[in-house]
Amino acid sequence: MDDMSFAQPCTSTRRDYRWEWHPDTDRFTLHDRRGLLVLEAPLQPAVLLDRGASAPGPVLRATLDQSDEDGADVLTVEYEDVNGGDLLTVRVRLADDGVWFDAPRYRSDRQAEVVSVLAFAEWADGVPVPGVQSDSIVHPGASESSALGPVIPAQLRLDVTTWLGRGSNDCDDIVAAQWGLPVHYVAGFSIEGSMCERGALTRGLSASWCLGLTAVPAGDLLLRHRRGRTSPWLRTHSDLWHQATTGDGDLEVGASWVLTVADTYDDAVRDYYRALRDRGIVRPRERSARQLATLARSQFNTWGAQCAAGTALDRFDQAALESIYDDVRASGMCPGVFVIDDKWEGEYGLLEHDPERFPDFEGFLDRVRADGLEVGLWAAFLRCDDPASHGLSPEHMLCDADGVPVRRGNHDHSYFLFDVSQEPVRQRLAARARAFVARYRPSVVKFDFGYELPALVNAAPADRSWGGEVLLVRALELVIGAMREVDPDIVVMYYNLSPLLTDHVDLHSADDMYLNADEYHAEANRRLFFSSILGELGVPSYGSGGYDWLEMGDIWLDTAVFGPVGSLGAFHGDPRDSAPTGIDIAHYNGLAALTRPTPTFTVRPLTPAYLGGSTGARSSSWARYEGDALTALVSRPDRLDGSGVARRQHVVRTAARIAVLSRTDAPLDTTSALGLVALDPDPVELLRPDARRVVAVAHAADGSRTELPVERTAEGFRFSPVAVGGSGSPIEWTEVLLD
Template sequence: MPVNIQSHDQKILVSTPVYSWEWDAETDFFTLRDRENRPIGRGPHRPFICTRQTGWNSTASTVDFRIDRDRLSISYLLKDSGSRLTVSWSFHPDFISLEPFLYESSAEEDILQIVYFPEAHNDTYKPAFYSRYAVVPGLSMSTNISPVMDLHSRLSVTAVLGSGAMRGPGFTQQWGLPAHYFCTFNTSDRWNAIGAKRLQSSAACWGLAELPAGDFRLELREIGLSPVLNLRSDLWKQFKTPGTLQLGFSFLITFGANFHEAMRNYYKILLREKFIQPKTNSHKKAGIMLAPQYNTWGVESALALPPEELTESLVRDIFQKFQRSGMRAKTFVIDDKWEGRYGELKHDPARFPNFEALLADIRRQGYFIGLWVAFLRCQDPAALGLDESHLLQTSEEKPLWLSHQTSRYGIFDVTQPEVQEVLRARARQFIRAYRPDLIKLDFGYELPSLDVAAPADMTWAGERLLQKGLDVIVRAMKEENPDLVIMYYGLSPLLIEHYDLHSPDDLVYCGGDYDLETNRRIFFSSLCGELGMPTYGSSGYDWASALDIWFDSAPSGTLGSLHCFDGDENGDLPKDEWIAKYNGLSAILRKQTTFQIQPIDAHWQGGLRAAFSPSWERLEDDKTVLIALRTHRFDGKPASRAYKDILHTDVMLVAASMTDDDIAHAGRLGVVPFGEGRCTIRHSSTRQTAELIEHYLSGRQHATRLACQNQHIDLELRPSREDEILEWLEIIFKEDQPC
């Protein structure tokens, strides 16, 4: 696909079969269009730079522009400071690269912030890139604000797109971060005119190609948006002139028919252009990643435990109740509060006198072990041979202290060699002592912005600080155990080297909507499967939402539970029917860690409907290997009851191949129905009969013959037989059953 760049009458037009881009030198506005020439967005081109000495450099003149093959550079003279700014774009057939820009100044300046696509407003600016919709995964920790925002709602917020969200400038954020991308798409200027939906644009994904040494934010205000890089060189002195500086983001702009496809193409292009490497997992590691989990956090929350009250006897009690429930999880995760003091990665010997024996006992019974870790918290640096200077410091040269419940702690400065040496040694000792199979990493949201604190080595500031911490500690852990699984909630593909399993935790702010919010979070995280990172489904804090959460989790990875078997927040106890569904879905989970998920019957527009999918298709090597089909959308309207002529059903169900073949050719199928009814599955078998095995919660199995007619099998679905609760159906096509 060629890139065509034309220059005429002070205008630049770039066109490819996927997009077009236009810049007007007279107005200094640029417009981004899709393959059908529909505008995706439009805004002022020149970034604003805020310095301590001159404030916002809001007036400038275009000096010149230069085209070099598929690269365009536009230079400005900033009148307030006499500085020169050069912005460069590289145009590729299916994506655009917006490069970090050059800033040349002979004056003494400290760079505070950089704002993209702004408009001057009094003595400051306002965000001015216009596109009707912005898509920001992780915008809100709760369900109160949709990640798909109509900018005409005039929502005013500065959203964090990187780490540190819980202590950032806007809403309470956590899940999905760091994401390191956002999306835009547009509607016709005549919103509700006849046929206006046909004029709605495709979507663009604006994602980082590399991590900046600053805080990545997105400001939304007055129907405009602007990416912002927060540097605060007035406090830290790391970006100063006179001289020439390289500033800003390295953006990739990718395109898709909708924002889900635009995000998918962002991931694909990062892989194709070798910004990131595909994940490869051993057979053992894949088994740990996809093992269904049970986590103690739900009980800890149900009992409102302070840290000093989680004990070895309580963990044993939780484990025993989990076993008695009949839930067939394969990984048992001990969550927060097992440590004595944060930072030491050691258990509390008073509360857990036989911790290694406890872990060995659980492992001996056939379970993988998971441990919660907040690896950069430090309560007592002296216990590790360090001091307060080895923690992140404020601009007053004092350590930053944070608190959670009864704990007070600082944050390790992982850019210091002394700290790195201590943490690597502690990480290796931790793995050797406890032999965890999985680490539930819980931390990034606590990293402070550069408004608050910074590391000693500023080359690792901003978005790079979490990367450095992961590189020091996680790398040391994996050197000790290459099959160790790291679970985290960040969506960023730029950290895929360190993460293995995505978690949509925590749903604590989503009471009443646990199931809906999980569906929406999986809508985004399912794309990580194409990078080799499945999603762990977790759960909410009530039992009633569990079935829908597990249904949505099964296509994209594995199941989880952090429920309390003594009662949930509503006082409800688990039902055997619910445990049976967990077990049934666990039995038919796919074994591959790289796959593609296609939403079925998804909506792309509307704060209450967008970014939900009632049903899912999973593909491996372009083969349909799993279909999870609901008969109704979340608003109660009917959904598709048939898909690709593979599956027809009048009941909600999950059907999966249990071999490497697609559903229509697999010699073994698994089905988990969520009600009573019938379904028909197309199968290419030339055999007249198959074996149908009903698996029950009691462990009993019931086998019958199943007729195959015209390459279809017809199933009568029922949740129980003679008071036995069904877990799942197994269908086996045997070689000794010819027509």
């Protein structure tokens, strides 16, 4: 162990970055392999207590060791006189796979309550402010609307607070969000000099960084934006709950993180996921054959049709449900899973259908299964209309600091929230979850409620150590664990991007895009840009679409490389008075038939747009890899913007919007069978000069087949997909056989 001189900086050069920390300023910088500055920030967090003045402390001691485990450099920094007399220790491991920050440790002889911890904090006029300095922040899930997109230039100088954690809709000082949460990471990049200089966005564009959680903290995890800088902010509110009290030895404060660096921010996020996977912090789940089949099945969800017809919530009944299902069947749409959304239940909490509104609910489920579909059910497991129905009392619900149960609600319906930290609640809720699965036998559960969990300023569980982000994880463990006792193959769908929930969540959902009218397809593309990275951990993405049919084909086309297609469209009018055509339905069925069954994959954007506020984090074309094999491709002729680096593919040449998927385990460049769906009638050239012969057969919705003329070219084979077959029926997909 070497004691460092205060004038001596700590430097470490690793595979993807160069780190430098200066003890005199307590600031660190991160440079990429080309020497460009990626970010800089103070190292010391701000620990805010409920009493006394808050203030940073000077460096007391700094040591640099080398780890025996992986050869990482380990920097330990102790700060004295923090908040007027306390000791704070920060430990950083500088490894090839990232910069690992342990949760800081706080020691004080005085008793005080930790209200919040602002990571990487600067101080202005005696007040801690965000300190991470990077020219752009990338924050998926920052807002439910694209009005606050994921790519946020620092020069906007926003003064807002957003969720990195589970989200909550009960805080007026935080931007409302649902999809993507908990995300548990933030990313960014920098630009050398002025972004308007020659080469600024090519030679001057730095590598990207991603800062992600390595463990779920017992607090509300936020991202604070101010003065063009950002910092993760963990609000514990121990002043209300007394769960983080100083004065009794070392106290862990804040959160633990890993900081990864890669050429682009999607790859930096990918490296974050892989770092957790490779170190055993998260593990992709093993899937049974039945679960794999369910994960690949297309879906139809009733919610959009409920809303369009005015039969949502307590107006939802047997007649409305039967009507929606009849519409789906009459349209020719062939989903693999029919998902019944809110509110099939009678009383929230019982997980039982309302017998008055749905007198033959179970008979309807039998009908769906008899038609060859699987059943999916929506559920918000923590909602409770009446504690007495469970033999519980109001004290078993989540309560505020005065012991009064909090209530949440939608429209005119309010309800309590189960406190899953209490054993009677755990026993009752687990029993209800088991009974729910045993009785209704859903193959898919659309899990909902994370954004309803109150922020710690408003309520906390009885076991205070379960507060904040931990409460969501404990609830998932309880409910999903109970359901899997009855059916280990049940598929759980949720909308989080966090890798720390992969033990519980099987399928990512791009819902809900209700604040994205007129741009459902653009928002879906952006959400899939980020959720596709979950494929590294065995979690595919489901793309349900928006609340009209206008651009639904493009949403389904994007989804083809990520997971199953879906729909929540209405068949008798929607907010745009649109309706599906027979060709729309055929495209849905065709893409559903071609879905790849493998849940673990890597998707690469072929025409990525990285920088724009409106176009950033999107791509018009995608390539899917399973291992090193290119197994699926979505191609469009146009880019979404003029920036970014296009990755080339050598499989197909066409001006059509098209999805091409291997029908075997072999990659597209050697497979003997592939399928394609083209949204446009342009000719398609397969770049397969190795093949001796190609047969192209168009499969129509009525079951008829049409063989298409194929001509040999210098680089492969060319044919023209058709929208309608010889029988006049719309074409669902085109089968291509090669030998």
